[in-house]
Amino acid sequence: MPLGALYPDAISLLELAGVDVSPLRDGSRKLIFTAPDGTVFITTRPSDVPTYVEAGSADIGIVGRDVINERHPDVYELLDLQFGACRMAYATKDGVDPTPEIIARLGVVRVATKYPAVAEAHFLATGRQVELVKVNGSVELGPLVGLADGIVDLVATGRTLRENGLVEREHIFDSSARLIANRVSHKLRAEEIDALTARLAQAVAAESR
Amino acid sequence: MHSVHTLNVSQTDPEMSAVGALPSGARDVLPIEAAELRAVEDALRGTFSRYGYREVRTPVIEFAHHLERAESGGLDRAYRLFDESGRVLVLRPDMTIPVARVIATRFVDHPGPIRVAYTGPSFRAPQPGTPVASEVRNAGAELVGADGPEADAEIVLVLWEALRAAGLSEARIGIGDVSVTAAVLEGLRVPDQIRERLSRAAEARDFVAWRTEAAQFVCPEPQAELLAGLPAMRGHAEVLSRISDLVPSAGAACARMTRLLELLTQEGLHDAVLVDLGILRDWKYYSGLVIEAYASGAALPVAQGGRYDGLASRFGISRPAVGFSIELEPLHRAITQGSTSRDFAFGIVVVGGLDEQLALSARIRAAGITVIGLVAGDARGEALAEAEGWRFVGVPDSGGLRILDRVDGTSFVSARPEEDLSSRR
Numbered sequence: 001m002p003l004g005a006l007y008p009d010a011i012s013l014l015e016l017a018g019v020d021v022s023p024l025r026d027g028s029r030k031l032i033f034t035a036p037d038g039t040v041f042i043t044t045r046p047s048d049v050p051t052y053v054e055a056g057s058a059d060i061g062i063v064g065r066d067v068i069n070e071r072h073p074d075v076y077e078l079l080d081l082q083f084g085a086c087r088m089a090y091a092t093k094d095g096v097d098p099t100p101e102i103i104a105r106l107g108v109v110r111v112a113t114k115y116p117a118v119a120e121a122h123f124l125a126t127g128r129q130v131e132l133v134k135v136n137g138s139v140e141l142g143p144l145v146g147l148a149d150g151i152v153d154l155v156a157t158g159r160t161l162r163e164n165g166l167v168e169r170e171h172i173f174d175s176s177a178r179l180i181a182n183r184v185s186h187k188l189r190a191e192e193i194d195a196l197t198a199r200l201a202q203a204v205a206a207e208s209r
Numbered sequence: 210m211h212s213v214h215t216l217n218v219s220q221t222d223p224e225m226s227a228v229g230a231l232p233s234g235a236r237d238v239l240p241i242e243a244a245e246l247r248a249v250e251d252a253l254r255g256t257f258s259r260y261g262y263r264e265v266r267t268p269v270i271e272f273a274h275h276l277e278r279a280e281s282g283g284l285d286r287a288y289r290l291f292d293e294s295g296r297v298l299v300l301r302p303d304m305t306i307p308v309a310r311v312i313a314t315r316f317v318d319h320p321g322p323i324r325v326a327y328t329g330p331s332f333r334a335p336q337p338g339t340p341v342a343s344e345v346r347n348a349g350a351e352l353v354g355a356d357g358p359e360a361d362a363e364i365v366l367v368l369w370e371a372l373r374a375a376g377l378s379e380a381r382i383g384i385g386d387v388s389v390t391a392a393v394l395e396g397l398r399v400p401d402q403i404r405e406r407l408s409r410a411a412e413a414r415d416f417v418a419w420r421t422e423a424a425q426f427v428c429p430e431p432q433a434e435l436l437a438g439l440p441a442m443r444g445h446a447e448v449l450s451r452i453s454d455l456v457p458s459a460g461a462a463c464a465r466m467t468r469l470l471e472l473l474t475q476e477g478l479h480d481a482v483l484v485d486l487g488i489l490r491d492w493k494y495y496s497g498l499v500i501e502a503y504a505s506g507a508a509l510p511v512a513q514g515g516r517y518d519g520l521a522s523r524f525g526i527s528r529p530a531v532g533f534s535i536e537l538e539p540l541h542r543a544i545t546q547g548s549t550s551r552d553f554a555f556g557i558v559v560v561g562g563l564d565e566q567l568a569l570s571a572r573i574r575a576a577g578i579t580v581i582g583l584v585a586g587d588a589r590g591e592a593l594a595e596a597e598g599w600r601f602v603g604v605p606d607s608g609g610l611r612i613l614d615r616v617d618g619t620s621f622v623s624a625r626p627e628e629d630l631s632s633r634r
Contacts (some may be wrong), residue, residue: 056508072510076487077415078441178417183510184503187383190443190483197441 002046002063005156009083010062016203019194050180051083059185066154069182070115076186078197082204085156088118088172094165095144102149103128104206110149111160112142119152122141122172140164160162234335234343241598242541246346247540249375250328253348260363262326262350269330273297279306286333288343300332304347304534306520312353313524321354321528328537341539349514351532353521358465361516362472364531368502368512369478371535375455376544377504377511382481383443384498385488386466387515387579390439392459393452397436399426409491416440420601431455438486446470448484469498494520500533506546507539553600553616554579557630558593560604561585569610569626570608576627601630 001008001024015021017120023033024041033041042186049063050073052072061075067079081202090111092098102109108129113119123130133148135141141162154175155161155168179200182191231237238246254264263337270290274300277284287302301307306326307331316323328348337339352360365382372380390411394404403426410418423437435455442448449463449470466484473482488499495630497516504511521528555578562570562582570580581599590602594615603610609624614633623629 008487053507056401077413077417080417080420181491182508183414184505184507186487187483187485187501187503188381188505190485194441194443 001041001043001061002049002177003043003194006046006062006064007043007127010177012083013081013083013124013200013203013207016206019196019199024131033084039079047071053180053182056182056184058182059189060179060181061195063180064154066115066171066176068178068180069173069175070117072117073180076181076183078181078186078193079200079204081177081179081200082208084113085174086154086176087174088115088151088152089155089168090119090150090170090172091143091155091161091166094167097167097169098149099128099169110147110150111152112139112150113147113152114139115152118172119200122152122170122206126170140166232343234344243546246537246541249537249544250346250348252374252376253325253371253535256367257285257326257348257350257376259349260324262324262352262367265308265311265325265327266329267304267311268302269299269332270298271301271307271310273299275310276301276306278518279309286336287565288332288334302333303331304329304349305351305532307515307531308349308351309517309520310524312351312528312530313521313526316353316534317526318612319354321362322352323353325353326350329502346537347534348537349532349534351530353530353532354528356529357516358531360471360473360531361469362476364498364514364533365469365473365482365500366476366551368500368514368533368535369481372502372504372512372540375540377540379505380481380511381483381503382478383488383501383503383510384466384469384483385484385486386462386497387453387489387495387499388497389462389466392462392487393436393439393456396458397426397428397432398407399436408489409438411487412428416487432552440489443483443485443487445479445484448486455578465497466566476536498531502533502535504540504543506543509536509539511536511540511543523578554598555634556581556599557601557603557612558583558590558599559610560587560590560602564601564602566605566610572629573630576620576631578627578630 001007011021011024020035020037020039023035031043044052045146047067049061050067050071053061053075054059054073062081066088066202099109108131110131110133111119112133112135114135116134119132120130133142139151139153143166144164152172158168161168177206179197186193228433253445267495273284273289274572283396284299285362290298292298308325308327312323312325326349330344330346332344335343352364365384369382403422406422407419410422419440420437426436435452436614446467449467453460453463470484473479488501494517495515496518499515500513501510502512512533512535516528516531521530557578558581559566559570559571560583563584565585572581573580583593590604594602600615601614603626606622609622610626611620611622612626
């Protein structure tokens with residue numbers, strides 16, 4: 001279970017799919033919760049979800065496409081859960097986009113991001129050199145204080161960008177929450193995982209109606 | 210017995226303690242693990258040989274351009290070096306390709322079918338951030354020159370029995386068939402461009418991307434649903450009958466796989482196998498059956514394989530081939546998972562076994578019991594037995610040995626230890 005922005009929606013969708021999520025709602029600081037039916041929920045920061053699933057510590061997990069694209073974990077991506085919709089974007093300061101000028105004059109654009117692999121792949125694919133500055137939070141600061149020319153980050157409503165005088169320049173990909181499964185669990189517990197996936201797919205369809 | 214150990218950190222020259230560091234991905238194997246790995250390997254080899262798979266060995270170094278012929282992008286992470294005349298060599302990055310090379314070049318007159326087995330290490334540079342070893346020990350078998358579902362069934366059976374013989378109690382074998390998938394795409398006339406993207410989604414195990422790409426192709430309803438859900442289809446024979454109902458031109462491929470399932474059911478493997486069309490690795494390499502073996506406690510499949518009829522032709526000879534490769538370390542981990550206590554090793558530390566008790570020690574060894582010798586008067590007998598896990602310690606006493614049995618802490622004097630020890634086995 002990804003703590004943070006996806007957490008409440010993940011709980012609601014699981015509940016809609018008939019999973020007993022009551023232990024997740026007791027507001028405790030525990031990291032592991034066991035439901036009466038024996039289901040064990042592991043809560044962790046989103047970027048660690050694929051790590052636990054890949055290692056088989058968790059059979060399945062819920063995580064944003066952004067994390068999958070950054071980490072490329074060796075897992076099955078089973079279902080688009082369609083909540084947590086947002087987009088990965090490149091943004092720079094308000095006004096004329098300085099990027100082409102910077103590329104022309106300096107050859108390389110400096111980008112602050114929490115997603116170095118995604119950012120590098122995007123600039124590589126568009127034929128531009130990039131210098132990455134890995135930051136762990138408040139990426140928007142980068143261009144404002146001269147740390148970087150632009151940022152690559154997740155954008156949901158665009159409000160944070162606007163309030164910090166940044167403008168979205170390039171759309172990289174759309175993201176939303178995904179259901180992932182460990183390669184071995186997906187086979188050893190095939191029946192259970194298929195049943196849950198089907199119920200979640202119905203819940204997603206019901207939500208979008 | 211539980212006790213808190215204080216680790217003995219060596220206080221010597223820091224430069225010397227750095228000698229314990231190894232290149233990334235490399236590691237040492239110490240006696241207990243080595244013995245267990247050996248036992249796993251022996252069990253696998255025993256199964257291979259009962260089916261007539263004869264061992265071949267290939268060199269660790271090969272010419273890069275020979276392997277490159279057959280590897281599709283597989284030489285990416287291979288270690289390269291040069292020979293004395295500047296030709297590029299690689300440490301073999303897997304075992305299948307060298308074995309295919311051996312079969313294509315050294316078994317030219319063999320009437321077939323050829324059954325070969327191998328065990329040995331292969332080498333790939335670890336990718337940063339992933340805990341993958343650079344040296345991987347594999348054991349595998351190949352059946353070459355037989356192309357029917359009967360050959361596929363034997364390979365699945367040998368894999369299953371080898372895993373059981375190695376001590377794996379909970380396992381499952383997933384079987385897919387790239388020719389079924391290809392026949393469905395062909396039968397529905399999915400254009401190449403979409404096929405290419407579907408193939409990429411399948412290799413990434415990304416069913417969401419598969420569905421998105423499948424939706425680009427417009428076809429009537431039951432078929433569209435089949436296509437969208439193809440890699441998620443699994444179960445048993447019913448999966449195949451559904452496919453051949455909806456896409457009649459895939460009937461031959463489905464019939465072949467149905468026959469394979471019948472044979473496996475006859476061998477008692479019905480519950481052990483799972484038809485899973487999501488097992489879709491490199492389409493260019495595999496031509497039919499694809500198999501993966503799963504064990505609880507291993508995060509990745511412990512074995513992979515399949516049919517690659519086109520592989521041998523890359524070495525100049527066209528022969529159908531099916532086989533698998535088991536990774537020893539994850540298999541060992543899955544077998545031993547959860548076991549915390551370790552049995553005593555059946556052996557005796559004999560104080561004086563290096564000098565004054567030579568004849569007595571020889572008698573005990575002749576009875577098939579391990580003897581670890583120390584010089585007479587050495588006080589480390591029990592400490593040595595404790596460190597290495599030996600069950601008995603013997604100290605000379607009235608013409609025989611006073612023997613401590615560490616299982617129950619009792620001791621007894623024995624004039625004929627070779628007999629008294631054997632009776633305690």
